Amino acid sequence: MEIKKPTLYIIPNFIGSNDSLENISKYNLRIIDELNYFIVESEKKSRRFIKKILPTKNQDDLIFFQIKKNKNDINNEKYLKPLIKGQNMGLMSDSGNPVIADPGASIINTAHVLKINVKPLVGPSSILLALISSGMKGQRFTFNGYLPINSKERIKKLKLLEKKSKKNDETQIFIETPYRNNQLLDLTKKVLSQNTQLSIASCLNSKDEKIISLSIVEWKKEEINLNKKPTVFLIDAK
């Protein structure tokens, strides 16, 4: 008889308002339907996601372990107790894939230390979708997360990313808190070289999805409002 090791499934959530049952694979549905224990960014949003994709699944049976945002919380084993006792679990964040600009990594690391099976499920990542649709190279790329908030440091960072992109022939990817997107777009237009390519991927998997890839000189003629719209920025300097 095959003895199945308890497994921690890494579960992608939806990323856009158009995401529906049609966007999720049968495999993911089947795995999520089999699980009762979840490690999540927030219980409320995870319950909503599960209700949307599996309306008949009994929500009363579900047990959620919310990831503490306190960075000093390194007692990860407590999240993994059901696994240690032999139950499968799912790890889920509020949007897209866990770990990518989201929490979860250190818990997965602890799972590896405890020799727990880790199994990632396929789903939407705005970073990856932005990259493949940008027209920029995917042989080498860096995801830089958020840029510094301080204005001087931010300008310095943008110039550094442009330099790195040119030197290493490497696409540079970054994000911003959505209500500051317009400011960041304006700054890139001001700070980067005319020939540098800037791509934005906004509201992916939503009706308002916009993927635009232009040189800075062309961007100066563009009018676009990115305020409060989840957006990924990419630059490719030549």
Place this chain on the structure above:
Amino acid sequence: MEIKKPTLYIIPNFIGSNDSLENISKYNLRIIDELNYFIVESEKKSRRFIKKILPTKNQDDLIFFQIKKNKNDINNEKYLKPLIKGQNMGLMSDSGNPVIADPGASIINTAHVLKINVKPLVGPSSILLALISSGMKGQRFTFNGYLPINSKERIKKLKLLEKKSKKNDETQIFIETPYRNNQLLDLTKKVLSQNTQLSIASCLNSKDEKIISLSIVEWKKEEINLNKKPTVFLIDAK
């Protein structure tokens, strides 16, 4: 009446031998079923993929434009002719997502220049699945593609990636031609620091899927054969 702009869909292929109809979303199936024109890495593998997921789709109607591997081929507009004439197209590589360590980027770039709509579909990326299951941070990461083949340069590069990972708190990802995986694994064990974390994700979405994350000192006690098995390598230096 809504006038729909011709769209270039970026279509992920399967990555593993266990990938089946169960792993693909209805949305992707529907879009692929609507398309007759495809830009592909190889016609044969693309036909096989479409046959597998849409066995009743008439293969005689399909027209394939194979991406030339010659790097001097910059006449991308010829691939996009059906789009220019108003037909939707799909861009597909032989495994996983186009662009990521695969061709396609410069054709997508030309599509942007021609103001053609670009729409990425969600699917498996071994690089992304490896990252989210590694237990390593996803706030900052670099995909470095292939390491240099020359032995001295390769050692230098591994040490540089370790240094960069430490300095920038950034996960470093790279790949190798599968028949040289064992050599590369041996080299990492020899060259990297004892405390550096090395993760491998091998044969993702196959029966032989293996995701292992250990420090170099622990790796020295491990025996694993990665020969000819598609594998993603990740390092996180502390």
